[in-house]
Amino acid sequence: MLETRELRYFVAVAEELHFSRAAERLGIAQPPLSRAIQQLERRLDVALLERNRRGVTLTGAGQVLLDEARAILDATAAAARRTRRAAAGTNRLTLATKAGANHKLLRKLLDTHAAEPDAAEIEVLLCGMGEQARMLRDGRADVALMQRPFDALAGFDTEELLTEQQVAILPAGHPLAARTSLTMADISNVPDLPVARWPRQDGSYEPGPGPEIHDQSQLAQLIALGRTMAVLCASSRSWLWNAHAAAPLTDAPHVTTVLAWPPHSRSRAVAALVRTATQLQQEPTKTRNAQP
Amino acid sequence: MLETRELRYFVAVAEELHFSRAAERLGIAQPPLSRAIQQLERRLDVALLERNRRGVTLTGAGQVLLDEARAILDATAAAARRTRRAAAGTNRLTLATKAGANHKLLRKLLDTHAAEPDAAEIEVLLCGMGEQARMLRDGRADVALMQRPFDALAGFDTEELLTEQQVAILPAGHPLAARTSLTMADISNVPDLPVARWPRQDGSYEPGPGPEIHDQSQLAQLIALGRTMAVLCASSRSWLWNAHAAAPLTDAPHVTTVLAWPPHSRSRAVAALVRTATQLQQEPTKTRNAQP
DNA sequence: CGCTGTCATACCCGGCCGGTATCACCGCGG
DNA sequence: CCGCGGTGATACCGGCCGGGTATGACAGCG
Numbered sequence: 001m002l003e004t005r006e007l008r009y010f011v012a013v014a015e016e017l018h019f020s021r022a023a024e025r026l027g028i029a030q031p032p033l034s035r036a037i038q039q040l041e042r043r044l045d046v047a048l049l050e051r052n053r054r055g056v057t058l059t060g061a062g063q064v065l066l067d068e069a070r071a072i073l074d075a076t077a078a079a080a081r082r083t084r085r086a087a088a089g090t091n092r093l094t095l096a097t098k099a100g101a102n103h104k105l106l107r108k109l110l111d112t113h114a115a116e117p118d119a120a121e122i123e124v125l126l127c128g129m130g131e132q133a134r135m136l137r138d139g140r141a142d143v144a145l146m147q148r149p150f151d152a153l154a155g156f157d158t159e160e161l162l163t164e165q166q167v168a169i170l171p172a173g174h175p176l177a178a179r180t181s182l183t184m185a186d187i188s189n190v191p192d193l194p195v196a197r198w199p200r201q202d203g204s205y206e207p208g209p210g211p212e213i214h215d216q217s218q219l220a221q222l223i224a225l226g227r228t229m230a231v232l233c234a235s236s237r238s239w240l241w242n243a244h245a246a247a248p249l250t251d252a253p254h255v256t257t258v259l260a261w262p263p264h265s266r267s268r269a270v271a272a273l274v275r276t277a278t279q280l281q282q283e284p285t286k287t288r289n290a291q292p
Numbered sequence: 293m294l295e296t297r298e299l300r301y302f303v304a305v306a307e308e309l310h311f312s313r314a315a316e317r318l319g320i321a322q323p324p325l326s327r328a329i330q331q332l333e334r335r336l337d338v339a340l341l342e343r344n345r346r347g348v349t350l351t352g353a354g355q356v357l358l359d360e361a362r363a364i365l366d367a368t369a370a371a372a373r374r375t376r377r378a379a380a381g382t383n384r385l386t387l388a389t390k391a392g393a394n395h396k397l398l399r400k401l402l403d404t405h406a407a408e409p410d411a412a413e414i415e416v417l418l419c420g421m422g423e424q425a426r427m428l429r430d431g432r433a434d435v436a437l438m439q440r441p442f443d444a445l446a447g448f449d450t451e452e453l454l455t456e457q458q459v460a461i462l463p464a465g466h467p468l469a470a471r472t473s474l475t476m477a478d479i480s481n482v483p484d485l486p487v488a489r490w491p492r493q494d495g496s497y498e499p500g501p502g503p504e505i506h507d508q509s510q511l512a513q514l515i516a517l518g519r520t521m522a523v524l525c526a527s528s529r530s531w532l533w534n535a536h537a538a539a540p541l542t543d544a545p546h547v548t549t550v551l552a553w554p555p556h557s558r559s560r561a562v563a564a565l566v567r568t569a570t571q572l573q574q575e576p577t578k579t580r581n582a583q584p
Numbered sequence: 585c586g587c588t589g590t591c592a593t594a595c596c597c598g599g600c601c602g603g604t605a606t607c608a609c610c611g612c613g614g
Numbered sequence: 615c616c617g618c619g620g621t622g623a624t625a626c627c628g629g630c631c632g633g634g635t636a637t638g639a640c641a642g643c644g
Contacts, residue, residue: 001296001297001300001368001369001372002296002368002371003295004293004296005293007371020620020622028601028602029602029603029604030621030622031602031604031605031622031625032603033602034623034624035623036601038623044379046375046376046378047379051621051623053609053610053611053621056621056622060378061376061378061379063558064374064375064559065371065375065378068367068370068371068374068375068556069371070556071367071556072367075360075363075364076293076364079294079299079357079361080293080294080336082356082360083338083340083353083356083357083360084336084337084338084353086338086352086353086355086356087339087351087352087353154449154555155449155555155556157447263447264359264446264447266359297632311590311592312589312590320633320634321634322590322591323591323593323594323635323636324632324633325633326592326593327593327632328632330592343590345641345642347590
């Protein structure tokens with residue numbers, strides 16, 4: 001059976017592609033690390049690394065193990081955290097959500113849930129773009145609000161909460177802001193107003209003229225200054241400034257906000273919250289496409 | 293960081309609720325096991341087990357860790373198996389499917405995939421009821437055909453392939469077999485023909501008059517003998533005997549056959565098969581609700 | 585009040601994990 | 615051609631820890 005320590009060592013080497021640096025990162029000396037990796041390869045009877053002159057490369061099998069090991073190490077950290085939190089307060093939940101998104105929906109979910117008998121106390125954890133997945137995976141959160149198709153939902157159970165149109169957020173003074181509706185064609189390649197660029201899953205940005213966005217307050221500022229525009233779900237209207245204008249995008253894909261949680265979670269508290277959310281979803285008229 | 297060994301030990305104790313039996317199962321003596329669990333509890337600073345007079349019970353935190361640990365151990369076994377298989381043949385896939393279901397769909401999927409350039413060689417692994425999930429989780433399979441809502445799809449990525457009606461499979465001579473369509477009400481509580489009972493996720497059976505079914509051949513035999521009937525998806529017609537009859541159930545929920553795979557799988561071969569499956573799904577006229 | 589069955593404690597031993605020192609090898613530059 | 619720096623592998627050693635045996639503490643029970 002693979003030991004956690006071996007996986008940790010292997011991930012370090014596979015990421016650094018350098019034994020000495022990996023050893024330093026792990027806080028051990030290089031020879032024991034070499035030996036540990038050799039033992040791992042012997043026990044699996046698989047070549048994981050190609051030792052060339054000048055450096056190390058991953059074999060195909062090594063790449064597979066790297067993916068698997070990362071997931072296992074995340075799950076292990078998650079197990080420890082969840083166990084500790086279960087011991088601390090049995091009726092507490094941590095909900096991760098994008099900072100600044102879905103004010104109303106979140107408010108409604110929390111209010112409705114709090115009204116239930118024996119409702120778990122819910123701690124809200126605000127995190128940056130797409131960080132919710134990591135929070136769920138490593139056990140810092142029990143449940144998260146995420147958005148399809150933006151967030152990576154692979155590996156989680158989900159409950160759909162709200163589907164809404166996307167809108168373009170523009171500087172109030174811009175000519176396009178006068179329009180009552182827009183299309184993707186209208187907003188692409190506007191010379192003086194490039195579309196803002198969000199980070200991808202890995203944190204990198206695709207090339208383009210627009211500014212690189214890290215969080216919502218920065219985006220709001222840049223739009224207000226007339227430097228960029230952004231495409232967001234309709235409920236983002238709730239945090240608009242006076243200097244902002246919003247126009248629906250008729251042909252942009254709809255965005256679905258979902259409640260997500262780790263699939264093997266059998267927690268009573270998560271189940272209760274999901275049940276609450278399901279009921280919310282069945283009477284969506286009050287929140288769907290709500291206008292400010 | 294939690295070690296695999298500790299998790300293995302804890303799972304054994306949590307399942308047996310008995311140190312000596314758990315130690316025997318693990319192939320070690322009882323005292324080291326006691327010590328290991330104590331160390332685990334000390335390092336987590338959490339009480340996992342309640343040692344009463346006469347036996348052991350799990351605390352809430354212990355229950356949480358049990359769930360997490362089982363998932364981690366499965367993932368660890370999966371990692372080893374997948375790594376070994378990646379090393380053995382880089383362009384091979386194992387597909388798990390229910391024995392006897394979806395002949396045509398599977399055949400079409402395999403044929404279409406084999407026609408692709410650089411197609412991975414696909415090994416088909418037939419397994420019993422709901423075993424596919426375990427096969428995927430512990431790395432014996434890379435991809436599986438499963439059915440919603442019967443199979444537990446939590447934690448997997450899926451691609452829908454085929455949605456079909458359910459049909460009642462009856463002994464050919466039975467009066468109900470003459471009907472061209474049936475409802476759930478028609479077949480529930482038929483005195484001389486109780487509905488067969490399938491195992492649940494945990495392998496147990498819910499109580500009822502019908503026989504307990506383990507596999508499809510046994511079911512076929514029992515139906516042919518006039519001892520039971522069963523409700524299955526329409527494509528099951530393809531394996532019917534002369535002694536069988538099938539009638540569509542107008543009000544039974546539809547069954548969707550999906551291709552499922554572990555969410556973090558970044559394998560080229562899985563991606564290619566999924567792409568093939570997506571294309572199948574886009575031209576569904578030939579297979580959807582296919583009648584024999 | 586022993587007897588039984590439970591888990592915990594005490595103690596010992598061997599293996600392995602990690603450290604230091606060193607080697608083998610390669611590329612490179614004088 | 616020959617050191618030199620830098621790579622990972624090897625050799626060896628010491629301490630810790632995981633595992634074993636023997637035994638204890640304690641509760642239930644006849």
